[in-house]
Amino acid sequence: MADLHDIRLLIVSVGSLVGQNVLDSLEYNQCYRRDRVHVAGTNSIAASANNFRCDECHLVPPTAAPDYPDAMARILRQTRPDLILSARDADTAALWKLLDAHPDLPGKIPYGNLETVLCALDKGRSATFCATHGLPFADTLVLQSPDDLDALYAFAERVGYPMVAKPIEGFASQGVYFVRDAREAAYFAHHTGYLFQEFLGPGDALEPYFELLDGPKPLFAEVPGVNHYTCHIPIAPDGRIGEIFVLHNHHHFGAVTRMQRVSHPELEALARRFALAFVADGGAGPLSVQFRADRNGQFKAQEMNLRTTGSTFARLMMGQDELGFLLNEWLPEHDFPQFSRPEPAYDLVVSKSLYSYATWMNPVETLERTGVWRQAAPPQ
Template identity: 35%
Template sequence: MTGRFHIMVLSGGSLIGQNILDSLEGRRERVRLTGVNQHADHPRLYRYDRVHLCPPLESDTFRPFLLELIERERPDAILPGRDHDTVELAELAAASPELSPRIPCGDPEAARTMNDKGLSCRFAVRRGLPFAPTCLVEDEGREAVRAWAAAQGFPLLAKPRRGYGSLGVRILTRSRQLEAFLDRHGEGYILQKYLDLRPERERFIEEYLRDLDCGVPLFFDLPEEGQYAGQAVIAPDGRVGRVFTSVNRMVIGRCERSAPHLDPALEALTRAYAEAMASSGWRGMFNLQCRRTPDGYAAHEMNGRMSGSTSARRWLGYDEVRELVSGFFGVDIGPDRREEGVPPGEGVVCRSLSDDFAARRDLERLAHDRFWDRDANPGHP
């Protein structure tokens, strides 16, 4: 390979896009980054070398647009920035064998399984893997849903089958809430048992409900201290590489603190899930999210992509972008120069708000031209 390794990121303005940018910030001289995004107004887009505005992924024009863009830009690798991008790229690779070497992914059906929490649960049950007790609302009659809820007990979690980042998730604490939820929001949702419900958390929920008599709070959040996660790269030949496990603090669906969690049981569970997905045809990134219960760890979600903790894991000694590029493309993009003098894995990563600046002229140029090039805008910071 001559020149910089060229990575194209779909949904480049997403949180995952930011994590890829952050992971590569200390080696941009070796990596060229092209972002693809539907909207022009997020400042992090202007950290890419080039940006292209695209039609909505759900539109009939997206696939032709992407094919033409790939032909024009000639990226070495194409990465997803959202769950829907993972499915799109898997389908594109299956339909276009000439492009599949640039897309580190696997079978489209495996991608759809990971993108749908209901299908994920069925997959885990078939493979004998521990997964949060789950009810697929659309596939059951109301009486069956009521019986399942009664057997599990409240509170329950109602989640979009294809949601991400905790968006749209509800906590159901009463039978009347379950009935109202089924009347208004049941389609496209699953119900899950609330795992690892600690007494202090249950009290917090009950106090919040009582406080609603005094008005609706402007903000509400239930900080999650015990989100356990596993990450691995499934190689092109199906082998599962190194597994990295961590414990994260989630605030409003985003990871704000991450630390290594070196538990052989969590590592073994992550590897078992990754190997099961590999046997189903998946390749590339694999992410597992779990809760710890009295019976051990149980998964509640899996993804075939990087995540909102990708850059945190790099600081903690797991450089998944480097591993993915090396394993699929035989290119070593090298270590991040910011790692010099930092003992890997011997600390925690905390994330807080940061400033991203975008010049008005760049925002207007991208919105008008639907294309932005850093080299053509040398005044950009």
Template identity: 35%
Template sequence: MIRLLLSGVGSLVGTNVLESLQRLGRDRFCVIGINSVADAANNFDCDVCFLVPPVADEAGYQSALSAVVDEMRPDLVIPCRDDDVVAVARWAATSGVPALVGGAAMAEMMRDKWLTCQWAARHGLPFAESAVTPEAAHALHARWGMPMIAKPRKGDGSRGVRVLTRASQLDAVLTMPGMVIQPLLAPPEDLSPWLEDDRAGVPLWSAPPDRAHYSVQALVRPDGSAEVMAAAINVMVCGIAQHTRLERDPALVAVGLAYAQALAADGWRGPVMVQCRRLVDGQYVPFEIGGRFSGGTGLRDVLGVGEVARVLSAFLPGVVLDDARRGELGDVALRCPQSVVLRAQQVSTLQATGRWQAFG
């Protein structure tokens, strides 16, 4: 039985990985989850789950992770959130336990959008123009105009992201610490609630669907070789892919591969995601990258990509996994809500003892 430890198992990425393992044959895996939140539904889809300190408590998290690994002896550690990628990369540097990460400095670079911009420039890779100082942000505004976008340098899941439509908003957001400013490349079609006179307010539910979000999911193997597993165009709603269609444009694939190869050269190993915009001239410009599976992994897997199977086969010696759906491509994958039962006794057990397991 293959023993996998999922750090941040309660996340959307955790959900995607668990779904993919189900399709591969759940009885082939012992899934060990760790999470800092006791009432996440995914905790109880694991064979055993441990409550650990948040990754912000670096010493506490690393101590807890080491204790779980010593007891459960996983074959591979899979981080499921950007913060977990950084924490696991720091831990893996001295643990000797296989994990889907490269060096900690590379993990930090991918989490920090300003560091990503600088790294891409050093490698001659396209990346959205970015600014962190008022002078640079106003120069960016002069070149691109509005709308612009402001993001926490180390944010994830679209939390804290703001669309800017006026210079006064730019000035206000520049007083907030830790923000990076970018032009809003290829903005969603309907930004009228923000662009029109808003004295009468904006709709309560006013996040426009993003119908032109391009992504590439690549893999850097343990030997440093790189490949693109899939490229896609997605409809994003509140930062989550709801509708995905595979995209075979060689130019998009080439951008993803160039990033994966550059990351491999700098020591990264494991999954790589590259998020892009397509400009009017057809150029694909990345605006964020990450070193993990993504929230769209499950959508691409049902279209036949088999990302989880391919990554695990690459990182587990002697293991060859084949997703039965691989190659049976559909046209579009849709995310559908699913109802689950959460039992109070499960949550209270995990909270009280720090551990919950399905059997025994």
């Protein structure tokens, strides 16, 4: 048995739902492993209860801030992590760029290489990556100029309305809009950082929703039929592909409220093709690909990422130990315990917001004032 706290883990943006999932995976009562890991966290928001579930937490500027790289480099030198997990796509790219520029900094990140990370982060690159490898991806247009409306209208004629306008670098469906006609398309053509994508699914099913929004504004409105599948594919540093896990995500009022593991041979085979393409380009780590059927019933990817996700703990309960896989593959010398079920849990339904946590204001004020908070050492 290894000594307690034999692994030093840094969770970047630990205050997020993804950070919560990583911590919950360590504290799962059927496979408790929290005492095997010294957890350091970073966050740009002091008043987040997850910060104080760590052994130490460091306050950082927002990822896009000019002083973020220097702050993050200083924290890496202080915490000396064995492995670094990012909770947001932007963190993943920023970490890769930082470690590329400063190879002397401590810590490994289990995300393959910078090129594949950017292919997952940038949805325009995602479309190009899939086209290069012959993989089905939602038809995508990145305008070269906001005045190139002819190209936009030709694209709209090919894929049909409604389309989707989304940030080229975005996450969690933030800033995503339906585009219903040429007027709305022209409006988003002049929004910097946006691209256009075909809507995957039957567009006519959205008509009652659009009619509702065009009348008196409802207090709550739900987009019908936007459930999706996500395939989670663990890829080892040497390119080995682990067990493919297919998750069916059910949405209500814009949020995933139900997740269930499903057996889906067609999507499993398609996900393996995506994994092999990432491996060919040097990719590794926790690959996930979101799929929906297009208007002709053909499955296409609509998003990819290379990081732990908001379903990491739910999948652990259903039988996929993503955290155990990463720690064992990138830090094999630590022989980290892995959780497994005798049989896959296909009948287990999990909600996305798994627990609530609380903290007193004293540690929050300490983190705000000093930029760092640490657990008090236990009495001798």
